[in-house]
Amino acid sequence: EAQVTQNPRYLITVTGKKLTVTCSQNMNHEYMSWYRQDPGLGLRQIYYSMNVEVTDKGDVPEGYKVSRKEKRNFPLILESPSPNQTSLYFCASSFAQGGTEAFFGQGTRLTVV
C-alpha cells in the first residue's frame, strides 16, 4: 500500500529537549516536504527536498532541521523545542515538483511544555 508514515503520532515534550519526527514513504518519490498546521494560519511549509541531499527552506524554517540521506526518509529535527513549536505537523511526498500525486502522512501532534 502506497503511504507516507510519520512517527510518532502524538508527542508531549519539554522545552529544550531535542526530538526527531520521522517520515518515510514507500513510493520512490523524489519530492518530500514538511508542514505545520496552526489554527487560523493554515498549512505552512517548513522545509522541502527535491531529492537526496537537496533541501530548501520553506515559510517557517527557524528552529527546525532536516536531512535527506535516503530517498525514502525525511526526518524533521527540533534541536531545542520551544512552546511556539506546538503544532500539528505533516510530512508529504510526491513525484517530481509540486503536488502531483501528493500523499500526506497521518500527522504528528506535538506539544512543547
Next chain:
Amino acid sequence: QKEVEQNSGPLSVPEGAIASLNCTYSDRGSQSFFWYRQYSGKSPELIMFIYSNGDKEDGRFTAQLNKASQYVSLLIRDSQPSDSATYLCAVEKGSTLGRLYFGRGTQLTVWP
C-alpha cells in the same frame, strides 16, 4: 499581500447544489495549482491539480484557472454531505520548484 488567499468561509450549501470555492494568488509566475480536501482531524488529500488556463474536470469536480486574473477556483457539482470538509488551495511558487504556498482554507458544509 498574502501569497494565496481564499474566500472566507464557512460556506454552506444544500445537497445537490453547486459549491464554488475561490482562490487568488500573488506570484504571477506561478505555474502549478492544487486543491486539497481535509476532513476534520485528518490529513489533506489532493483532489485536483491544474497547470493550464481554462477548466479541468474530474467527476463532480471542476478546477478553473485564469492566470491573467491570478485566480483559481474549484466547483463541486451535485454537492453531497460527504463533501463537507475544509478545502485548501495551494500554489507552487513560479521561480522555485517545490515551494508551495497554501491558503488558509474554506470550510464547506453541505446540508441534507
